[in-house]
Amino acid sequence: MAEDLERMPELALAWHREGKGAVIATVVETWGSAPRAVGAQMVVSGAGEMEGSVSGGCVEGAVVVEAMELVGSGAAKLLDFGVSDEEAFAVGLACGGRIRVLLEPVGGALPVAVLEELVAARAGRRPVAYVADLDGPARRIDGPAAHSDRFRMDRSGVEEDGRTFVHVHNPPLRMLIVGAVHIAQALVPMARLAGYDAIVIDPRPAFGATARFPGTRIVEEWPDEALAELGLDPRTAVVTLTHDPKLDDPAIRAALASDVFYLGCLGSSRTHAKRVARLQEAGFTEDQIARIHAPVGLDIGARGPAEIAVSVLAQVTQRLRKG
Structure with missing residues (x-):
């Protein structure tokens, strides 16, 4: 566009x-x-x-x-x-x-x-x-x-x-980031440069402080409620970064029930295996769960928040452009 x-x-x-x-x-x-x-x-x-x-x-x-x-x-x-x-x-x-x-x-x-x-x-x-x-x-x-x-x-x-x-x-691209953590602080400006409207979702005020994310829209509602309010569509990417199932899982379930083009979740392979078990217990199918990119980001050997953010944005771009 x-x-x-x-x-x-x-x-x-x-x-x-x-x-x-x-x-x-x-x-x-x-x-x-x-x-x-x-x-x-x-x-x-x-x-x-x-x-x-x-x-x-x-x-x-x-x-x-x-x-x-x-x-x-x-x-x-x-x-x-x-x-x-x-x-x-x-x-x-x-x-x-x-x-x-x-x-x-x-x-x-x-x-x-x-x-x-x-x-x-x-x-x-x-x-x-x-x-x-x-x-x-x-x-x-x-x-x-x-x-x-x-x-x-x-x-x-x-x-x-x-x-x-x-x-x-095409509608403007959006990246909805669940978890106002250090990786999010690096990912937000990168996403903006790539043309995304980046929105941070975190109900914890200490994390989602304006000083940590200047000029960024921060939604302090519970993730599933925030995603329902913002709306999910094929021009939206969802990235969960909290490491906390209480916050990540509601967002993941909402994203899997939608047609977002990308869903990536932070966590090790062991963490993801536990996540998959919870989703299966909640009734999600193998095909639905297979939409999750986890561990999030391309495997480029990233270390530290900034490099992980690079790997995430690269994977989102790959998914958007190559399908």
Whole structure:
């Protein structure tokens, strides 16, 4: 997903409803060096307002001018910017390159009903793809099954037919960390750098102190209650780190009953064997229990909280990208 997609679809819909008019500009293809990835967006209103970014320098300015001319019209427009090496630095394409930007007026090329469906799906954390025919008027919303590889890799792009643009809108990634321990202190900033909204869950106030996790959301409820409140979905990873069955087990049971893409649990092989016995006694099947990554993290010989956090994030990434 291109740099989190910000909230460009929501803003475009709001401006349209306010009567300002809106055009969404989307990067559909890049070659060579490009400052923004495929899927990056900018919105321009009929009042001259703009938010977001599709590139830098004169490309950005040219896109705004073209978008202003399309406000209130019905047609889409595909812009192709080729940049020579001599001009590259001024535009932001450090090694030269080329980008294509699709302009779609809301209420014209981009039907309001389709945009509303997209915004509703994003609000509900439902993964969807906006599919546009670059050579025609067809616009639709698809589910993950139609583009499974693109969803797994968060990769928007033009299909092999050269005219079908698939814009992946995956919900933001989340990592719910049960246990405000030393490993969590190292894992939270790493997870953020990797694009996760990291949330720490620990009902023990001394552990979940703000001073230990500055700028981090800390939920002080019992883990199963916290997970139920936060919601669990295929864009969520759950990591349990307390070593205390009273805290870890409720979270594990909740995660196993959901469709989170990753569940990792700290503890030795002996600790995990006892955990498995408890889960079997609670009625969980072998297939369900096999979803647990334990001991948590890739086996890289990690020592100390920071290295263990690296191994955990590596394993989460492996699971997310390779399935």
